[in-house]
Amino acid sequence: MRKVYIIGIGMTPFGEIFDKDVDNLVSEAFFKALDDANLEQKDIEAVWAGTMLFHKSVPGPLVARATGLVGKPVSRMENACAAGTDIVRNAFFAVGGGYYDIVAVVGFEKMRDVTTTEMGFKMAIRSPLYEQHLGMTGPGNFAMFATRHMHEYGTTSEQLAMVAVKNHKNGAKNPNAQFRREITIEQVLNGPIISWPLHLLDCCAITDGAVSLVLASEDVARKYTDTLIEIAGVGLGTDYSLHAEKKTLTEFAAVKYAANQAYRMAKVEPKDIDVAETHDCFTISEIIEIEDLGFTEKGNGGKFTEEGETEIGGKIPVNTSGGLKACGHPIGATGTRQIHDMTEQLRGEAGERQVDGAEIALTQTLGAQVNISGVCILKRA
């Protein structure tokens, strides 16, 4: 394998973007990444596109048209919330394996064109067949873990709320975030229940957005930039779809599988990670993820959060972008957005949210019925 570097990043601001369609979002993100890399369109040899829900036309040709790359190969990948990580993983293999020198990825989703109950249904029909009749929901999938984690480890609703408060605090300083305002623990706890034990503000939002990256091999990358960010490790893990089949409801097995692959490939350990973006689709997710990624021991995620160790300035700052909680969660774009934001951190371009001296970063997505997870480890070269 050759080394692979990120040499260009670009994204649309996330939010309710009623005046733009998918192709507008894709083109905006792509050309920002291309400009950031100082490249021309003709330099891009292939594209990977990540989206979960897009069905209005075949995404490959649509992305080719929106990027001005008609004729070039564009592969669509769908792996629920891990899609945005998985496109980078597959593009990494293509460049690392030596077949291409310069490729792009673009993760996108347009979710705000339908009502929330319709979007809930789109998610619910993806439940395994044995759960369809139950009325299981996206928040319900994670609430089932929250109840058990609280029961076994004494994790509290207040600790869950602290994840939301921290991530909104970070997101308030992120110009690309959907929600750029701080919230309080009381606001979280006094909000309506969506799926007990999760309140409204324990949940991330439904969002539009697109993110693009340009990846290149080492010799090519050095021609375009001096600030090389290496993709040092990638992983993709799966787990049982049915909650009743999963080994426990206190850990995310898919995350552990993905993280172990990425740690091994990057030859680093959890203690080496300086800053991380984890998949805080719900507050409980971040608490369990920081355990399963090895940042703290199993069961201690709530306490670790309460002690401020995941804040900027803590032992391991998590979701310095504001995470899914504040940035919003355009499903196919999120994994790519995390890598975009960690690239900013490693370049030292994260502004008020900068983690001083960050050299190694980790990103992690987790999706569907808590059964698919992508992990990516980045190093400043």
Add this chain to the structure above:
Amino acid sequence: MSEYITALEREIDSKFRLTGAECLECGTINYPFVRVGSSEKIVCRSCGKRSDFKPKKLSRRGKIYSFIVVKVAPMGFENEVPYAIAVVELDDGVRVIARLTDVTPNPEVIKVGMRVRAVFRKLREIKNGEIEYGFKFKPEEE
């Protein structure tokens, strides 16, 4: 509303009689189970092997392993809120996921560890007024 025929309807014994498949390679009870094509073999959830199996009736009693109370439902379920869904650990160790019934869907009432038993109930009306039946779980009488 979903137009799909669910896998449950294809393995109706498992749905209506809570019947699982015991893997003859490792002894794990699979519920539900994944058959290899239409053969008499399953892909075991535990050992992962393509295994012979024998049908195994599950315990009808167990305790709540985890649960949620849904207040905001997806399209098609809005009229049912609030409702409780639980992962139940049966006395034979197999876990199943099901709706709870005959109990107020309230975390002040429902608790992890609560004893429950399977009852056969109406699950929902599907298309054209057709009724889907199956198992729910209710608290054990003291």
